[in-house]
Amino acid sequence: MMKLLVLAVVVSMGAVGFAAEPPPGATTCSGCHGPSFMPVNGRASADLSSGMEAFRSGERPSTVMGRLMKGFSPAEIQAIAVWIAEQK
Amino acid sequence: MLGRRSVLAMPFLARAAFAQAAARVLVIGGGFGGASAARALRRTDPNVDVTLVESSPVFTSCPFSNEVIVGLREIGQQRFGYQGITAAGIHMVQGTAVSVDPPTRRVTLNDGSVLGYDRLILSPGIDIAYDALPGYSEAAAEVLPHAWKAGDQTLLLRRQLEAMPDGGSVVISAPANPFRCPPGPYERASLIAYYLKTNKPKSKLLLLDAKDTFSKQKLFMSAWAKLYPGLLEWVSLSDGGKVVRVDASTRSFETEFGSHKADVGNVIPPQRAGRIAVVAGVTDKTGWCPIDPVSFESRLVPGIHVIGDAAVAGAMPKSAFAANAQAKACALAVVRMLGGAAPVEPRLVNTCYSLVAPDYGISVAGVYRPVNGLLTDIEGAGGTSPIDAPPETRALEAEYANAWFKTLTSDVFA
Numbered sequence: 001m002m003k004l005l006v007l008a009v010v011v012s013m014g015a016v017g018f019a020a021e022p023p024p025g026a027t028t029c030s031g032c033h034g035p036s037f038m039p040v041n042g043r044a045s046a047d048l049s050s051g052m053e054a055f056r057s058g059e060r061p062s063t064v065m066g067r068l069m070k071g072f073s074p075a076e077i078q079a080i081a082v083w084i085a086e087q088k
Numbered sequence: 089m090l091g092r093r094s095v096l097a098m099p100f101l102a103r104a105a106f107a108q109a110a111a112r113v114l115v116i117g118g119g120f121g122g123a124s125a126a127r128a129l130r131r132t133d134p135n136v137d138v139t140l141v142e143s144s145p146v147f148t149s150c151p152f153s154n155e156v157i158v159g160l161r162e163i164g165q166q167r168f169g170y171q172g173i174t175a176a177g178i179h180m181v182q183g184t185a186v187s188v189d190p191p192t193r194r195v196t197l198n199d200g201s202v203l204g205y206d207r208l209i210l211s212p213g214i215d216i217a218y219d220a221l222p223g224y225s226e227a228a229a230e231v232l233p234h235a236w237k238a239g240d241q242t243l244l245l246r247r248q249l250e251a252m253p254d255g256g257s258v259v260i261s262a263p264a265n266p267f268r269c270p271p272g273p274y275e276r277a278s279l280i281a282y283y284l285k286t287n288k289p290k291s292k293l294l295l296l297d298a299k300d301t302f303s304k305q306k307l308f309m310s311a312w313a314k315l316y317p318g319l320l321e322w323v324s325l326s327d328g329g330k331v332v333r334v335d336a337s338t339r340s341f342e343t344e345f346g347s348h349k350a351d352v353g354n355v356i357p358p359q360r361a362g363r364i365a366v367v368a369g370v371t372d373k374t375g376w377c378p379i380d381p382v383s384f385e386s387r388l389v390p391g392i393h394v395i396g397d398a399a400v401a402g403a404m405p406k407s408a409f410a411a412n413a414q415a416k417a418c419a420l421a422v423v424r425m426l427g428g429a430a431p432v433e434p435r436l437v438n439t440c441y442s443l444v445a446p447d448y449g450i451s452v453a454g455v456y457r458p459v460n461g462l463l464t465d466i467e468g469a470g471g472t473s474p475i476d477a478p479p480e481t482r483a484l485e486a487e488y489a490n491a492w493f494k495t496l497t498s499d500v501f502a
């Protein structure tokens with residue numbers, strides 16, 4: 001898990017050049033999540049990624065998150081979680 | 089590689105230090121795409137000089153306007169000002185762009201003023217293609233409203249429904265693909281059926297369609313059979329649903345098979361990209377704008393990016409959700425390109441909610457990436473709400489639809 005996380009940070013930074021730039025897909029969360037609906041920004045990245053993974057596998061039932069998360073690999077989910085955790 | 093990395097590491101610093109002035113990005117159209125792009129540009133790089141040109145002082149949202157038509161919401165809840173945009177450091181210009189000169193990178197507005205740009209983003213939405221449906225015109229739309237741009241047209245259709253006596257007949261015509269909001273006509277038909285069932289139960293609703301299949305079809309049709317049996321009738325293309333002419337003087341819809349007279353008629357007409365896209369030379373013969381799916385740059389004119397309904401976005405539908413997602417991806421690409429870097433392949437998402445009744449929501453979702461130059465569905469992801477979901481799930485999705493509207497409109501306008 002820790003290894004994955006470090007890898008994801010390196011991958012996301014390598015891909016974008018500097019830490020502030022979002023990894024692919026990360027800006028789409030704010031289309032639904034915001035201060036008035038299940039805020040995700042600033043939450044611990046480990047919680048975010050395990051939540052997203054649980055939706056992806058179907059372990060946690062959902063109306064829409066499962067359908068969306070199936071479009072991302074575990075590494076992509078990890079990178080998004082790390083970036084979202086840094087947002088205010 | 090090392091050289092490229094170091095350029096990428098400080099694109100803005102490099103520009104700020106050596107360039108004469110901040111890079112200028114001009115955005116035309118302050119709707120879901122354009123207003124989102126302007127904000128995303130500022131957020132990505134506060135040094136970029138962003139100007140947003142919009143014709144109207146107040147934006148009126150199409151999403152949830154079907155609820156206004158049937159009295160479940162008021163039009164004021166659809167309206168959003170531009171104060172938040174100005175507060176975000178964006179130069180707001182109220183006016184209509186009338187011409188674009190790509191060689192000199194200049195845009196002229198209706199008052200004669202001229203704005204220069206380093207990169208231009210167009211999000212003009214749709215124009216009604218009046219010439220594509222015989223009998224339809226701006227004047228005819230005062231009798232047979234389209235209500236496909238929200239505002240006066242939305243209220244006109246609402247007043248007509250309110251004035252119609254019980255036992256009346258409502259006719260809606262839906263166009264062939266592509267058009268703004270693929271599930272929109274069917275959500276509208278559902279909510280009008282809900283209104284009739286509740287207030288004018290002897291009335292009938294006829295939905296004439298130029299297609300044989302439509303978005304979330306199974307979900308809509310099973311809900312109609314359950315909620316509105318005998319009230320709502322859908323006529324497919326094969327069954328003679330394609331409207332070939334309308335007549336406002338008799339409120340009639342002519343198909344290849346016959347003619348239908350309406351007490352209230354709603355023409356959802358054929359559409360094309362907003363006029364300024366044609367003027368800028370970024371539309372092709374289909375009337376829409378082909379783009380590179382990584383940067384959203386026009387395939388026809390360099391330096392101009394197109395997002396939202398006007399763009400040919402492959403498998404992505406023409407929705408407010410998609411326009412917002414594309415805007416954010418486009419803004420990242422534009423900032424990188426201004427810094428001399430290559431844009432990074434985006435991953436896009438769309439979700440369209442529809443209400444079949446106030447407490448009955450359904451959705452369709454998709455995740456997309458560029459494949460062979462087109463935004464393509466990622467297999468195994470996305471899809472519709474389950475066909476056999478219990479009422480609690482439909483109620484939950486109706487709640488999430490409302491939450492989505494609130495979040496999206498604050499993300500764009502607050």
Ligand SMILES: Cc1cc2nc3c(=O)[nH]c(=O)nc-3n(C[C@H](O)[C@H](O)[C@H](O)COP(=O)(O)OP(=O)(O)OC[C@H]3O[C@@H](n4cnc5c(N)ncnc54)[C@H](O)[C@@H]3O)c2cc1C
Pocket residue numbers: 116117118119120121122141142143144147149150151152153154183184185186211212213214235236237268269272362363364395396397398406407408409410411439440441442
């Ligand atoms: C009935 C209905 C229901 C819908 N429901 C949903 C829904 O539930 N969910 C969803 O995601 N989508 C929905 N949509 C679709 C959504 O409205 C559009 O996809 C979205 O508005 C597209 O954004 P855009 O930026 O391309 O265009 P718009 O939002 O239309 O913005 C275009 C803006 O550009 C301005 N403009 C145009 N030309 C110029 C010019 N030359 N100079 C200056 N300004 C200009 C216009 O005034 C306008 O404000 C619905 C649409 C309809 C009709």
